[in-house]
Amino acid sequence: MQEVYYPIDVSAGILRSTALALLERYPNLKLYGLAGTYEQALAQLPPAELENRMVIFLGSTLGNLTDRERSSFLTKIQEALQPGEFFLLGVDLQKLIEIIEAAYNDDRGVTAEFNLNILSHLNHRFGGDFVLDRFEHLAFYNREQHQLEMHLRSLVTQTITLARLNYRVTFEAGETIHTEISRKFDLPTLVNELSAHAFKPLQIWTDPQDWFGLLLCQRQCTVEECP
Template sequence: MERPSAAAADDRVVVRNVLGPRDRHAELARDVRDGLTGPVKEIPPKYFYDARGSDLFERITAQPEYYPTRAETEILELHAADFVSDVGAHVLVEYGSGSSTKTRLLLDAMHAQGTLEGYAPVDVSEDAVHAAADLLVSEYPELQVVIVVADFDAPLDLSFAGRPRLIAFLGSTIGNFTPEAARRFMVCVAEELEPGDGFLIGFDLVKDARELEAAYDDAAGVTAAFNLNLLSVLNRELHADFDERTFRHRAFYDAGRARIEMHLVSEIAQSVRIADLDLEVRFEAGESIRTELSHKYTPESARGLLEAGGLRIRRWETDGSARFAVALAERR
């Protein structure tokens, strides 16, 4: 379903809403029921991103401990022109685009090379992506935007087929996937790529546990607020009665699995009612809900993942401190 964006009041922004509000409620209900009644309590991270969650994520990216955004920006500042010209891209498609802030570096490079035509952000957070698109069309007079409000976990028919596309997946969001889901995702991406398209992906690299844990537990408490906001999403969307004051944020690095885990820990023994699911969930004191995995990669594991999906690396760039990498890949 395609319609012009009312908010944009501009016919250069079109919205493809793959999921309607009812589908979204049904999916949240299913995920929360499955997640809170299984042996390990867990909720997928895509539900963090209501309007407040998206704002809090933006604030996380500005925290002194949260190096990934600065490191990835450094790489794009230096290499965006190479990434774009290697592909001869006319269109940028971006999974999990959020506020599209770093995206500008790629759009600027396409604009400077005189090839810029289109941008297709793909995100579940409709509010964030609309606001970003409205700003972008005012800044780039030649730009057509197709907003795709969708879950990138499912295969998607991406926009602007037939034109040379750079398909980007920044922010190390790939880290949120389990290794198996990450491989499935790569296979879907490879199927979407047409000959000549490029795939640009950001990987957060394995490093010292203290630096990693600080990035997910900043001193100002913004990541804690972001994590706890998930409970407000459940209270609002599913009429649950979580009391945020009885849960606390916890983040730790599991070196064996090379991943950060974020949890919400119940400080007391309690039962929570989720009215829309007609479900009572019991928590012991100290029991937690796992809310995010963030896998860290080595150059070898990143290459292995891309190759498992049928992709090959064309260019690999890291920031000056080798904390983060951006790979440009193509179909083999």
């Protein structure tokens, strides 16, 4: 049975290397890499070559989007699929706040290093003069917004220059840069949201602790599409 795979990644280099590795393992696979953001790649998807098609969006990336961004993204998935086709979605489910905060403030400092690397990237890309030791990683659960927030907090009053952008900004001691959000979902609310975008969950799986969810959905026809 022929299988066709369209992997998506914003890094063309990573896309190429992983695609070649997959083709070595599965030589009969037809593979077309799409380099760009998810939104850009979805707009480039050609019509389905085979009888069935599935869009797969795993991990917990959906939680990094705001409510408006998430709705827009699900609309693009809906537009990319025909009625009867499938959407496999992985999400991070709600859990005790203590568990969430501990995961983003790990003892080894892996998440802190990841967060601070944003400043290194800005230095490299835009000629910045961030000194990483003058910032600290800050992660906490925002109860109002139901999201984990990551920030970088300035330890001193300092002025930063991004030379290639001809831009300067001053941070007061204690002021933060908001770098990321991570929403946590409950399944009934998520199912309602998917239904609003013409997706019907056929099967839902969770781990034994109900920390993570995997939803197999089928694209339904809308009022305009139904005969």
